[in-house]
Amino acid sequence: MGEILSANSIEGVVRKDVxxxxxxRLPIYLQTVETIAATGQSTVSSETLAARSGVSSSILRKDLSQLGRSGRRGVGYSCEDLASTLRTFLGLDRARTIAxxxxxxxxxxxxxxxxxxRRGLSLTAIFDTDEAKIGTVIGTLPVSDLNELATWPESIDLVVMAVPATAAPAAAHIAAEAGVRGILNFAPTVLDAPDSVRVHQVDxxxxxxxxxxxxxxxxxxLNPGFEEHRN
Amino acid sequence: MGEILSANSIEGVVRKDVxxxxxxRLPIYLQTVETIAATGQSTVSSETLAARSGVSSSILRKDLSQLGRSGRRGVGYSCEDLASTLRTFLGLDRARTIAxxxxxxxxxxxxxxxxxxRRGLSLTAIFDTDEAKIGTVIGTLPVSDLNELATWPESIDLVVMAVPATAAPAAAHIAAEAGVRGILNFAPTVLDAPDSVRVHQVDxxxxxxxxxxxxxxxxxxLNPGFEEHRN
Structure with missing residues (x-):
């Protein structure tokens, strides 16, 4: 993870202070600027970028100034530079492995x-404990036995938890033991994970x-802007 | 909606000031206190309620004091009273209809x-535009033609949007026209909905x-507590 850790501070911005x-909001800006760049546009105004990201332009400008990026008056932001700054800042310069x-x-x-x-994430495995599901194929991936996670040959950064509430704690324990650092939890229960694992709940x-x-x-x-939605 | 609007201020708390x-965090407290009450416990300490909700007890106490509720020293909160306060405050005293x-x-x-x-939400319809899906049954509900939403006999409060990004804007337009007030959007795109509709994005x-x-x-x-997760 050396290339990631060395980027904890980029251009004088200490990541954890943001x-x-x-x-x-940064993943949304990244998605928007990449979509705009894909149409061949080389620059984008803060107004356009803000509107298409669902935030006010003052919030957008404040957010990006925290990364040391400001638009040029009358020109806006360079799509390529901005996308690259956002990717580096988010640590998406290498694909993150997901299970x-x-x-x-x-x-x-x-x-x-x-x-x-397309968004820097690589789905590498699907696990279950149900014998009837293990070995079946979803998309291009075979379903593997959850007990194999501990000795999985590839490192897995993040897990999406899509099990019933009753099965979630044990599965989170197995993931934490295997070195997983983050869990996106769709199970309708609060997960009590060890400190080494960050849990985001989607309930x-x-x-x-x-x-x-x-x-x-x-x-x-009713629509006070994205900042208040997430606040 | 009279019974809802009249509850905009309960016990001196103006809802929109919270x-x-x-x-x-309130739905999580509600779920936790209901789970505890279901085991037959009549009171719960702020420490237990906080730990099982994934927040610190100081955050919990501050949050509940905003609703005019404080625990009694050595006793804690009455499960029944607290659940009732939370339900009333959230406007879950009538079931909300979901499509x-x-x-x-x-x-x-x-x-x-x-x-x-169990959580005050009533799934009343599932819509699609695909002829092959319309008329099939999911759970106990038949899939209906999205074009019927405008003249749907029941009022629909909230919509869960589970369509591809390209189909989402048109579907959001139809929902807004039909008087839907909130959209939980799973489509990987920022929805530009009218002001009458509140959109939460799950990307x-x-x-x-x-x-x-x-x-x-x-x-x-890595686990600085729930407040910082949502901040």
Missing amino acids: PERVIS IIGAGRLGSALADYAGFK LASELQVLAYYSALESAP | PERVIS IIGAGRLGSALADYAGFK LASELQVLAYYSALESAP
Whole structure:
């Protein structure tokens, strides 16, 4: 991981000083600028980049200035430079290896997800504990026995957890033992993972309950901009 | 929606003054306290409630004090009272109606999601535009033609968008026209919805890129608590 660690500080910006609400927007800026660059455009204005990323242009400019990047008046940002800064900053200069745990409908659907590769992520394995699923093929990957994760020949950076709530704690334990550093948890349960593993929770019912709360508000602005969505 | 609007202020708390990072944790507290209550416990300490919700107890106490709720020293919170306060505050005193747009693998998997009903959400319809899917049954619901959404007999509060990125903008337009107030968007694209609709984005690749960023950090604490996860 030397090439990653050496990039902890780029151009004087110490990565861990950048707040998570800013970090969480960078993948979206990256996706937007790559989409724009793919159409042959070489520069993009902060207004266009902001609108297509769903944020206000003042938030966009503040976020990018934290990475030491500012647009030139009347010209905007160079697409290529900006994409490269964002990729380096996020540590996507090497592909991150992903495994999915859970080969049910959700796991299979997530395996199908378009654009892993295009976005610096490499899906390398799918695990399950169900004998009936082990050995079947999803996309191009065979489903492997979860017990093989501990001795898996490739290093796995991140896991997408797509198992029932009751199976999630044991699966998280196996992933942590195997050296996995991050878990994106779709299981509807709070995972108590060791400190070496960062867990992000995607809880469908909670997300919908938060949406329900806002949809019931009489007079609050409904689309206050992306910053407040993530705050 | 009278019963919802009248609850915009409960016990002196104006709902829209509570920050979204607090709102986003309330469904998790609700789920935890309901799980604890189901075991027959009548009170719960802030430490236990916090640990099982994945936050620090100081964050938990601060969040609940914003709703006018504080635990009693040596006793903690009454499970029943706290659950009732949280449900009322979130506007879950009536079930919110949900539709899923997209009857592919992801939409089908999300329809299977355990616990919609238990959490105040009622899945009432699944829509698609594909003739081959319309009329098939997922769980107990038949897949309906998306064009029927505009004249759907039941009011639909929220939509889960599980269609490809290219199909998402048109589907969001149809949902907005039909009076849907919130969209949970799984399509890997930023949705440009009208102001009447609140959109929350669940972007698998972006979530993984954020996790990758943190997993590459040398010395940052990896599990700084839930507040910083959502910040």
